[in-house]
Amino acid sequence: MDDKLSIRINIGDKYYPLRIERNEEEIIRKAAKTINDKLTQYRGKYSERDMVDLLAMTALQYTKKYIENEFNNDLAVFNEELKQINTELEEYINQNK
Numbered sequence: 009m010d011d012k013l014s015i016r017i018n019i020g021d022k023y024y025p026l027r028i029e030r031n032e033e034e035i036i037r038k039a040a041k042t043i044n045d046k047l048t049q050y051r052g053k054y055s056e057r058d059m060v061d062l063l064a065m066t067a068l069q070y071t072k073k074y075i076e077n078e079f080n081n082d083l084a085v086f087n088e089e090l091k092q093i094n095t096e097l098e099e100y101i102n103q104n105k
Contacts, residue, residue: 019043020059046070 013030016023017040028036043066050062057065 020047020063043070 011030012027013033014025014027015033015036016025017036018024019040020043026036046066046069047059047062050057050065054062054065
């Protein structure tokens with residue numbers, strides 16, 4: 009059985025047909041809402057800008073956050089490795105006093 013779902017998503021007052029996995033629907037709809045909320049915010053601040061400019065600003069902001077999260081996740085793995093090394097060093101020092 010095909011577990012795909014056809015939906016229409018509104019982003020910036022334009023509808024886009026999508027064919028997605030059923031289990032992705034909630035995330036896709038939430039993502040579209042998040043984008044539209046940010047567009048509304050930018051429209052209030054920059055009413056003289058056209059939709060392409062507002063979409064570009066929105067894309068830039070969310071891409072920046074995505075890259076920051078990737079960087080922070082990379083650091084989290086590094087920090088865990090450092091904690092493990094620190095624990096091993098402390099154990100070694102305590103055993104060899």
